[in-house]
Amino acid sequence: NAGVTQTPKFRVLKTGQSMTLLCAQDMNHEYMYWYRQDPGMGLRLIHYSVGEGTTAKGEVPDGYNVSRLKKQNFLLGLESAAPSQTSVYFCASSHLGHRGRHGSSYNEQFFGPGTRLTVL
């Protein structure tokens, strides 16, 4: 199993250009997520999906769009890139939350290797 894969690994864009980041998972997970990670800050949720054909906004959705046309793929689009979108982008996936042996509900997230995006 490849787990969670992301393409591309690196990209440099000029302000105003558009691009799509692709995330793929082969674990048959229902949930998928897009995060961005900036220095000194925790991972921040951009958008997420609880199943094929459904998406929802996370904490920082402005300037991004997503699509989940197939269960295994989750695409993140930047329509008009801005320097503030320079970041490392991580995709993650998980099963539905379920009860662990101590009664807690949890959903371990598995992450892709990340995409380093620079917007000039």
Place this chain on the structure above:
Amino acid sequence: RKEVEQDPGPFNVPEGATVAFNCTYSNSASQSFFWYRQDCRKEPKLLMSVYSSGNEDGRFTAQLNRASQYISLLIRDSKLSDSATYLCVVNFPLRGNKLVFGAGTILRVKS
């Protein structure tokens, strides 16, 4: 106040030392707690979940204090390979049960 707060460190410790990190969270309704490990320029990976009764996995011990709303991670007999950033992660039930990540604590183990 940040929803999940960690001391950024770095914690510089010699091999064999015991080191502990704390993490505070703001939502008293949170039910799921985790420690993730992130190596430099790599993706986060689950280190261990944190249970109410506390749990241990080899050299790692995690504890939860609901009354004071913090979790802790204790690493005994530190190895060079333990050098990484440790992320505290908490679920927020009123926000669709999404996970909120702390900014991380940097650990550097030196020989």
